[in-house]
């Protein structure tokens with residue numbers, strides 16, 4: 001089941017970042033699909049490790065583009081939220097590893113909010129900034 005559908009309004013206006021966001025949504029939906037009766041701890045950890053790796057690469061690209069656009073006002077807050085998101089994934093990995101895992105419903109809610117909250121706040125502000133810089 002897709003928990004996150006790509007919407008045109010998610011577009012940041014930078015093709016490389018839009019491609020990253022689409023990919024992260026695919027990863028999160030695949031992760032969500034895995035939850036349920038056939039879930040295995042090892043596969044959940046694999047999904048989380050892949051999410052961490054792809055997200056940290058994406059965040060680095062996004063931060064570079066923010067700096068290139070002279071996006072200074074909210075850069076520190078945006079950067080700090082990227083770190084918070086990565087820390088949450090690390091915590092989820094530890095929870096899975098040591099048997100402290102949340103139930104599937106709680107994980108699904110986390111997967112949904114993990115992308116959505118950041119994207120509709122910090123990334124949305126970046127989108128406005130890019131549009132203004134492009135004279136849109």
Ligand SMILES: [Fe+2]
Nearest residue numbers: 062078122123
């Ligand atoms: Fe971001």
Ligand SMILES: [Fe+2]
Nearest residue numbers: 021058062123
């Ligand atoms: Fe992003």
